[in-house]
Amino acid sequence: MMYxxxxxxxxxxxxxxxxxxxxxxxxxxxATQPEAVAALKLSLGAAxxxxxxxxxxxxxxxxxxxxxxxxGKNVVNAIIDLPFALPTIVAGLTLLxxxxxxxxxxIDVAYTRTxxxxxxxxxTLPFVVRTVQPVLLELDRESEEAxxxxxxxxxxxxxxxxxxxxxxxxxxxxxxxxxxxxxxIGALVLISGNxxxxxxxxxxxxxxxxxxxxxxxxxxxxxxxxxxxxxxLLAIGGLRWxxxxxxRA
Amino acid sequence: MSVPRRIGLRAVALFYLAAxxxxxxxxxxxxxxxxxxxHLWDSLSDPNAIHAFKITLILAAIAVPLNTVFGVVxxxxxxxxxxxxxxxxxxxxxxxxxxxxxxxxxxxxLLYGRTGWFGHWFQAHGVQILFALPSMVIATVFVSLPxxxxxxxxxxxxxxxxxxxxxxxxxxGGWTTFWRxxxxxxxxxxxxxxxxxxxxxxxxxxxxxxVSGHIEGQTETATLRxxxxxxxxxxxxxxxxxxxxxxxxxxxLVAMTFLKPKEATS
Amino acid sequence: xxxxISNVSKRFGDFQALDDVTVDVGTGSLTALLGPSGxxxxxxxxxVAGLEWPDSGEIRLAGExxxxxxxxxxxxxFVFQHYAAFKHMTVRENVAFGLKIRKRPKDEVTRxxxxxxxxxxxxxxxxxxxxxxxxxxxxxMALARALAPEPxxxxxxxxxxxxxARVRAELxxxxxxxxxxxxxxxxxxxxxxxxxxxxxxxxxxMNRGRVEQIAGPRELYDAPANEFVMSFxxxxxRFGDSWVRxxxxxxxxxxxxxxxxxxxxxxxxxxxxxxxxxxxxxGEPFAVQLTRDEAERLELERGxxxxxxxxxxxxxx
Numbered sequence: 001m002m003y004x005x006x007x008x009x010x011x012x013x014x015x016x017x018x019x020x021x022x023x024x025x026x027x028x029x030x031a032t033q034p035e036a037v038a039a040l041k042l043s044l045g046a047a048x049x050x051x052x053x054x055x056x057x058x059x060x061x062x063x064x065x066x067x068x069x070x071x072g073k074n075v076v077n078a079i080i081d082l083p084f085a086l087p088t089i090v091a092g093l094t095l096l097x098x099x100x101x102x103x104x105x106x107i108d109v110a111y112t113r114t115x116x117x118x119x120x121x122x123x124t125l126p127f128v129v130r131t132v133q134p135v136l137l138e139l140d141r142e143s144e145e146a147x148x149x150x151x152x153x154x155x156x157x158x159x160x161x162x163x164x165x166x167x168x169x170x171x172x173x174x175x176x177x178x179x180x181x182x183x184x185i186g187a188l189v190l191i192s193g194n195x196x197x198x199x200x201x202x203x204x205x206x207x208x209x210x211x212x213x214x215x216x217x218x219x220x221x222x223x224x225x226x227x228x229x230x231x232x233l234l235a236i237g238g239l240r241w242x243x244x245x246x247x248r249a
Numbered sequence: 250m251s252v253p254r255r256i257g258l259r260a261v262a263l264f265y266l267a268a269x270x271x272x273x274x275x276x277x278x279x280x281x282x283x284x285x286x287x288h289l290w291d292s293l294s295d296p297n298a299i300h301a302f303k304i305t306l307i308l309a310a311i312a313v314p315l316n317t318v319f320g321v322v323x324x325x326x327x328x329x330x331x332x333x334x335x336x337x338x339x340x341x342x343x344x345x346x347x348x349x350x351x352x353x354x355x356x357x358x359l360l361y362g363r364t365g366w367f368g369h370w371f372q373a374h375g376v377q378i379l380f381a382l383p384s385m386v387i388a389t390v391f392v393s394l395p396x397x398x399x400x401x402x403x404x405x406x407x408x409x410x411x412x413x414x415x416x417x418x419x420x421x422g423g424w425t426t427f428w429r430x431x432x433x434x435x436x437x438x439x440x441x442x443x444x445x446x447x448x449x450x451x452x453x454x455x456x457x458x459x460v461s462g463h464i465e466g467q468t469e470t471a472t473l474r475x476x477x478x479x480x481x482x483x484x485x486x487x488x489x490x491x492x493x494x495x496x497x498x499x500x501x502l503v504a505m506t507f508l509k510p511k512e513a514t515s
Numbered sequence: 516x517x518x519x520i521s522n523v524s525k526r527f528g529d530f531q532a533l534d535d536v537t538v539d540v541g542t543g544s545l546t547a548l549l550g551p552s553g554x555x556x557x558x559x560x561x562x563v564a565g566l567e568w569p570d571s572g573e574i575r576l577a578g579e580x581x582x583x584x585x586x587x588x589x590x591x592x593f594v595f596q597h598y599a600a601f602k603h604m605t606v607r608e609n610v611a612f613g614l615k616i617r618k619r620p621k622d623e624v625t626r627x628x629x630x631x632x633x634x635x636x637x638x639x640x641x642x643x644x645x646x647x648x649x650x651x652x653x654x655x656m657a658l659a660r661a662l663a664p665e666p667x668x669x670x671x672x673x674x675x676x677x678x679x680a681r682v683r684a685e686l687x688x689x690x691x692x693x694x695x696x697x698x699x700x701x702x703x704x705x706x707x708x709x710x711x712x713x714x715x716x717x718x719x720x721m722n723r724g725r726v727e728q729i730a731g732p733r734e735l736y737d738a739p740a741n742e743f744v745m746s747f748x749x750x751x752x753r754f755g756d757s758w759v760r761x762x763x764x765x766x767x768x769x770x771x772x773x774x775x776x777x778x779x780x781x782x783x784x785x786x787x788x789x790x791x792x793x794x795x796x797x798g799e800p801f802a803v804q805l806t807r808d809e810a811e812r813l814e815l816e817r818g819x820x821x822x823x824x825x826x827x828x829x830x831x832x
Contacts, residue, residue: 060261060262061265064258064263065262074506078502078505079270082270082502084505085498085499085501085505086494086495087451087452087454087471087475087494088454088472089452090475090495094274094277097273098273118269121269122270122273183348183349183350183351185349185458186350186472189476190476202349203349203350207455215359218355222351222352222355225349229347229352230347232347233343233344233347
């Protein structure tokens with residue numbers, strides 16, 4: 001049974017190694033090219049911003065879906081998964097349709113950084129919502145009642161009882177959203193315009209370099225992105241461990 | 250919670266969803282039919298478009314079954330057999346979810362390209378990997394790897410192995426137990442995983458874009474075609490294919506909603 | 516602080532949980548709300564606490580109308596059946612919570628918490644997490660937490676329901692002792708009539724959203740207001756229209772005028788008491804309670820025919 005996974009794992013491991021190997025000599029010089037640095041900065045910055053927005057709005061959305069009741073709630077709940085189901089390139093196209101040159105509502109942000117943020121918000125939308133929902137569902141409502149009976153205001157109840165318990169969920173979702181945002185390509189290709197130094201994300205930079213034959217340039221930035229992915233995976237595991245230490249007897 | 254606050258939160262959430270998700274999606278449907286359904290049909294029956302869909306479906310038809318089998322086997326190994334390194338395998342299975350598709354594409358490019366590790370070997374045997382279907386298959390398999398495994402693992406954990414133990418005491422061998430006891434117990438998780446895997450295959454862009462070379466009529470998937478059409482100012486074509494993909498996604502979404510293992514709303 | 520519940524009704528969908536309930540709880544008393552599941556007792560308690568709102572009726576706390584007050588403003592301490600512990604806080608932090616909300620000075624908080632932990636015998640457990648405590652310990656922590664802000668009323672919702680028999684018995688004694696020390700008006704909900712009788716001064720018997728009787732334990736047992744109370748509080752046998760307690764039946768080996776014939780089905784020795792299950796001449800089963808000596812004298816055996824007569828019976832109009 002194990003050999004099947006090895007068949008797939010080995011190529012993955014080899015791939016990882018291959019990409020690192022190729023950039024070995026000129027790696028540092030290539031990786032610190034101004035254009036590469038600008039692209040990485042843009043991706044990281046955008047990912048950071050998007051993660052923050054998701055942390056807040058995603059939690060609110062999860063809250064509304066779990067605690068509120070209104071007609072059509074089930075449909076709304078289903079829509080959350082749309083970014084998982086829709087091809088990213090179509091996502092880019094749809095955003096372009098509404099917020100681009102032929103916008104019907106007067107908002108044209110195509111080929112700007114705003115467009116990048118918008119596209120990333122689309123693709124990362126489900127992450128925090130879906131990680132927070134199950135935690136909210138499992139919350140012991142009686143602890144909230146206990147806090148109220150002890151005199152805590154609603155805000156205090158949220159701060160002292162609810163938030164500490166949903167925080168691990170929020171953090172997991174944020175980490176996933178961050179990783180996704182840094183690596184996203186499909187949604188950005190059409191809408192961001194790919195102007196170097198201005199709206200060229202790291203993923204697009206790599207893509208363009210491959211097209212133009214600069215493999216080492218591409219590989220250098222790709223390795224940095226790889227490292228970020230690993231770091232994020234580790235972070236998720238670590239965060240979960242820290243946040244649940246009070247459950248270990 | 251007080252009524253105004255509740256309504257306020259609801260409004261914030263709904264507005265956010267409308268602005269980011271629903272609005273844009275509605276626009277695509279609108280635009281595609283903008284110049285009439287006839288025009289839409291023309292752009293869809295373009296032979297290149299049809300070919301692109303064919304390629305997409307072929308890739309999915311290969312990747313989905315492969316990853317389903319792998320996913321189930323892997324989940325069984327992780328949950329039922331305690332072996333050292335199970336944690337690492339788990340992490341590796343999760344890797345495609347955290348990796349950028351371009352990074353995946355580049356790795357494959359470097360591995361199977363002319364100067365790559367395996368490139369020589371394949372070149373010598375006259376087998377074309379890059380810029381042809383094989384690399385696209387590998388890319389699609391890679392990016393859609395985790396889904397079945399990730400859905401099956403928690404389900405397997407939850408059911409526990411008591412049923413399987415009971416089957417063994419009643420005389421059932423390994424394969425019988427798997428087929429009659431384990432598989433039925435995890436079948437909804439598997440189905441849900443298959444739906445997610447299929448969605449991922451249909452929607453894949455980045456990795457396949459890198460390894461395929463975008464050769465019109467030969468190595469273009471539907472998603473690549475959308476980009477191609479748009480960049481060649483064939484808006485109708487781009488929207489046309491997008492509509493089909495969007496409709497497929499909605500079907501996938503509906504399937505996801507009904508098959509979802511746990512209730513996520515109270 | 517006294518509690519006046521006046522004409523409270525509450526409905527959940529089709530289900531009438533409370534139907535025009537009126538109860539007066541005196542200051543400093545220890546009252547039990549007793550009844551089977553679905554009788555409305557927990558709902559009533561939660562309405563007093565402000566965790567639910569009545570459809571109609573009034574709640575007055577210390578004479579003031581509290582019906583519209585949020586739980587934060589009522590000054591009630593509430594203890595939940597499943598503890599409702601703040602899982603992410605230590606025992607100390609849990610107990611201190613109510614005081615921190617009220618912005619009490621730090622040294623006062625530390626002092627009070629220590630006092631309370633000593634009171635509930637959890638000294639030394641201050642830095643543990645609820646997950647590391649046993650059920651009984653968690654409930655004691657919950658009690659300390661509810662008592663910390665010095666509430667005027669202490670409300671407990673089936674506080675010992677989730678604990679095993681021995682811990683339950685210990686905590687019952689404990690609760691009564693606590694009440695004797697603090698004299699806080701206390702109301703607790705239970706479906707266990709033994710618990711109500713053992714702990715409370717005054718018992719409110721409820722059934723299907725209505726109050727059946729309010730009385731002290733002794734009166735409840737000796738002078739039940741209706742059939743429900745008679746059969747719910749203590750054991751009772753039904754003979755036609757009248758009800759007879761198992762220890763109010765005389766058993767003889769030979770007939771004697773007004774006796775009825777019955778056959779012994781089972782004899783169970785419960786230490787000092789002996790419980791005899793019999794079937795009457797019409798096949799109806801009933802039970803008699805005898806002391807050990809009485810049972811020995813009669814030398815009862817399975818299948819034996821005996822003759823029973825009620826010494827005392829109760830009939831309801």
